[in-house]
Amino acid sequence: PTLTTRLYSEEDPVVILTSATVKQTLVNSSTAWLVQFYSSWCGHCIQYSPTWKALAGDVKDWEHAIRIGVLDCAQENNFDICKEFGIHFYPTFRVCASQDFNHVGADRELQTVRQLMVNFLQNHTRQDWPVSCPPLEPYSSADILPLIGQKSNQYTAVIVENEDSYVGREVILDLMMYQGLTVKRALSSERSLTEKLGINSFPSAYLLHPNGTHAILHVQKRLRFFFSSFLKLLLGVHRKLSTSGAPQELPVSLIFSRSKVYMADLESGLHYLLRVELATHQTLEGEELKTFKDFVTVVAKLFPGRQSVVKLLETLLEWLVSLPLEKIPFDAILDLVNNRMRISGMFLSDQLQWVGCQGSRVGLRGYPCSLWTLFHVLTVQAASRPDALANTGLEENPKAVLQTMRKYIVNFFGCQECGKHFEEMAVASLPQVKSVDQAVLWLWRKHNQVNGRLAGTMSEDPHFPKTQWPSPDLCPICHEEQDGIHVWNEDKVLMFLKQHYGAANISPKHMY
Numbered sequence: 001p002t003l004t005t006r007l008y009s010e011e012d013p014v015v016i017l018t019s020a021t022v023k024q025t026l027v028n029s030s031t032a033w034l035v036q037f038y039s040s041w042c043g044h045c046i047q048y049s050p051t052w053k054a055l056a057g058d059v060k061d062w063e064h065a066i067r068i069g070v071l072d073c074a075q076e077n078n079f080d081i082c083k084e085f086g087i088h089f090y091p092t093f094r095v096c097a098s099q100d101f102n103h104v105g106a107d108r109e110l111q112t113v114r115q116l117m118v119n120f121l122q123n124h125t126r127q128d129w130p131v132s133c134p135p136l137e138p139y140s141s142a143d144i145l146p147l148i149g150q151k152s153n154q155y156t157a158v159i160v161e162n163e164d165s166y167v168g169r170e171v172i173l174d175l176m177m178y179q180g181l182t183v184k185r186a187l188s189s190e191r192s193l194t195e196k197l198g199i200n201s202f203p204s205a206y207l208l209h210p211n212g213t214h215a216i217l218h219v220q221k222r223l224r225f226f227f228s229s230f231l232k233l234l235l236g237v238h239r240k241l242s243t244s245g246a247p248q249e250l251p252v253s254l255i256f257s258r259s260k261v262y263m264a265d266l267e268s269g270l271h272y273l274l275r276v277e278l279a280t281h282q283t284l285e286g287e288e289l290k291t292f293k294d295f296v297t298v299v300a301k302l303f304p305g306r307q308s309v310v311k312l313l314e315t316l317l318e319w320l321v322s323l324p325l326e327k328i329p330f331d332a333i334l335d336l337v338n339n340r341m342r343i344s345g346m347f348l349s350d351q352l353q354w355v356g357c358q359g360s361r362v363g364l365r366g367y368p369c370s371l372w373t374l375f376h377v378l379t380v381q382a383a384s385r386p387d388a389l390a391n392t393g394l395e396e397n398p399k400a401v402l403q404t405m406r407k408y409i410v411n412f413f414g415c416q417e418c419g420k421h422f423e424e425m426a427v428a429s430l431p432q433v434k435s436v437d438q439a440v441l442w443l444w445r446k447h448n449q450v451n452g453r454l455a456g457t458m459s460e461d462p463h464f465p466k467t468q469w470p471s472p473d474l475c476p477i478c479h480e481e482q483d484g485i486h487v488w489n490e491d492k493v494l495m496f497l498k499q500h501y502g503a504a505n506i507s508p509k510h511m512y
């Protein structure tokens with residue numbers, strides 16, 4: 001059953017504690033905890049919940065060292081436990097280490113709470129706890145200098161910073177779930193080190209490569225998020241798997257660029273969708289038939305593909321519209337697509353060829369990746385070509401692509417859990433979309449929400465870790481920092497999405 005309180009749900013990156021779980025969870029836990037005891041009727045708590053969720057998302061990668069929890073003292077079955085914990089006011093914050101419970105002051109800015117977490121961890125790591133927490137103390141010149149020029153089996157990044165900076169410790173914690181790299185910090189007062197490395201502005205990061213070469217790390221902005229994103233994307237750096245062992249080498253792979261969209265992925269996705277996913281439905285009728293027709297309308301009008309494919313989609317649409325049937329056997333559709341249209345040169349490849357969507361093994365990436373990509377391309381097309389949907393009945397609707405996607409996912413997408421989650425997100429925020437530009441941004445935002453939820457889970461390909469996208473290397477101007485918190489510049493994100501998913505950025509490379 002879904003554990004939902006009024007302010008927090010399982011979709012949020014916080015752990016929802018209850019009287020039944022709180023003690024066994026906190027006491028003797030292998031990680032520290034920061035818990036907010038709140039009351040769902042308290043106005044402050046309601047206003048504060050977005051900040052708390054943002055904090056939990058911001059430090060999600062620290063969860064093997066410290067976790068974020070919530071407990072609703074307004075729920076009747078929690079009355080006793082809140083009394084036992086001596087909670088008099090809401091919200092009350094407690095940071096817990098094993099048996100040790102400390103109050104946290106009233107200052108509740110996200111950045112200050114995050115710094116408090118860092119200080120708390122640093123104090124405890126002096127006693128070697130939590131065991132998984134990496135060392136947060138600064139290293140001296142004498143520790144670092146001998147490493148320079150040495151070969152190693154992994155990267156070492158050294159953040160050199162002023163004493164009052166938190167960047168080094170935050171980057172260390174951001175990377176704690178990753179292997180192939182160690183992050184250390186050193187203080188700017190370590191003269192022999194800064195001179196040797198040629199660093200004179202702080203914070204800076206210096207990267208020692210496994211092959212013994214070394215260089216200053218160039219990021220567009222010297223901020224936590226930029227350093228962390230850069231390091232996570234280094235070749236050979238992977239999120240640690242829950243099962244032990246290093247990820248396998250990427251099998252022989254096609255060379256591709258993360259800054260391109262590949263037609264091979266889009267066509268392979270369409271092939272899979274039409275000939276595999278939909279083909280499990282013997283007949284289409286009612287809501288399913290309507291969904292299929294809308295889907296074909298949207299792709300026929302908006303897909304910026306090869307002429308043979310667009311023609312096939314348009315002919316399929318004409319055929320569907322001309323049929324007065326309330327029920328269509330799917331075999332008839334397959335016959336049209338596979339045999340009858342082929343004769344007239346309309347042709348959708350029946351090969352699966354993943355390029356930007358290739359995974360490191362079967363079962364990872366591939367089709368779901370292509371489906372996201374397809375719908376991002378379609379939302380961008382709808383925003384760039386306002387007349388494309390003329391005379392389809394969808395022309396007045398800025399949400400036409402998203403609603404079609406929503407219905408497709410619910411009715412046909414093989415991953416039912418995914419459909420359920422997507423539907424929850426759509427119910428909660430799709431009504432607020434009022435323009436084609438907002439539709440582009442909505443899909444980007446929701447996709448990032450899914451990435452956040454799936455980071456570190458089984459469906460993550462260790463060679464393609466799920467990050468908040470676009471990373472700073474793809475779009476530096478999309479990222480900003482306000483009061484120490486990463487924020488998106490959404491105007492710039494929109495521009496980037498329109499460029500990235502625009503027709504001119506779709507590469508025909510590796511097409512059959």
Ligand code: FAD
Binds near residue numbers: 464
């Ligand atoms: P994907 O997430 O598939 O992304 C594909 C490409 O899109 C990336 O390589 C990147 O280039 C780009 N991209 C990444 N983020 C964004 C963004 N925010 N905006 C624009 N472009 C972006 N799997 C589950 O296990 N549980 C689920 O609940 C779930 N829900 C899903 C819901 C939908 C609607 C879909 C289509 C898929 C869902 N999946 C779910 C599958 C999952 O999201 C991934 O598609 C899959 O794990 C493959 O991941 P990937 O690494 O190829 O990247």
